[in-house]
Amino acid sequence: MYYFLCDNHNSRNQAIDCANDYDREICDNCGAIHIRYKGIFKFKIMGKLYDYYTYIGMPVISEKFLNILRENGFTGYEVSETAPRRGTVTKIGDPIKEKYYSLTVTGRCGPICDMNGEPFPYCKKCKYKMDSIGLIATGVSFAPDAYDGSDLFAFDSLYNIPIVSEQVKNVLVKSKLTNLRFVPLTEYIYDAKITKEHAIRRIKKGVAYPELIEAWLKYGVLTEQELNEQLDKSND
Secondary structure: OEEEEEOOOOOOOEEEOOOOEEEEEEOOOOOOEEEEEEOOEEEEEEOOOOOEEEEOOEEEEEHHHHHHHHHOOOOOEEEEEEEEEEEOOOOEEEEOOOOEEEEEEOEEOOOOEOOOOOEOOEOOOOOOEOOOOOEEEEOOEOOHHHOOOOOOEEEOOEEEEEEEEHHHHHHHHHOOOOOOEEEEHHHOEEEEOOOHHHHHHHHHHOOOOHHHHHHHHHOOOOOHHHHHHHHHHHHO
């Protein structure tokens, strides 16, 4: 069995926002916004110090966590130094002496698929999954021949959530790392719903990309007739 590696989303003990420099790129094919941080990553920790956090889509690990990965020879990741501080939502406190690292997952297993192995819609240019396609599904999978064999890996179209095997999970649990939550891929809720009204508003605003419209038709958000009516109005 395979698992998404998540944190516990504890509102009293969490990693929270701190000003970082970044480059922002918008895919001109699907509209996805891609953020790439520059320099040493800064964040605040509120409450207890744990071994694992996810912060705005970026996994952050303690030095203990990193040592476990290295001692076991696990593959499929890179780390960068961070500059953590104590803090709250509104205040920045003292620097934290304990070392933390941003975790970038480099292992890959192809696009995210449903339980039948069919890829969910994703952008053919930037490869990221397409949100608001009009679908809610329970359980995701990957094609075995797309998996590169890394111990830590992620979907091409959902690259910020680490995936681990049962074996890796057991090592992490045995090491008593804190704030870990393992979500079986078979139980993951793929939530990309959208209402017909919202889809029509996006068409009117000119932010409904061709691949997204194709997904709406596939999953019954709009009919061909409804789509053509909206496109005709947009051209008037």
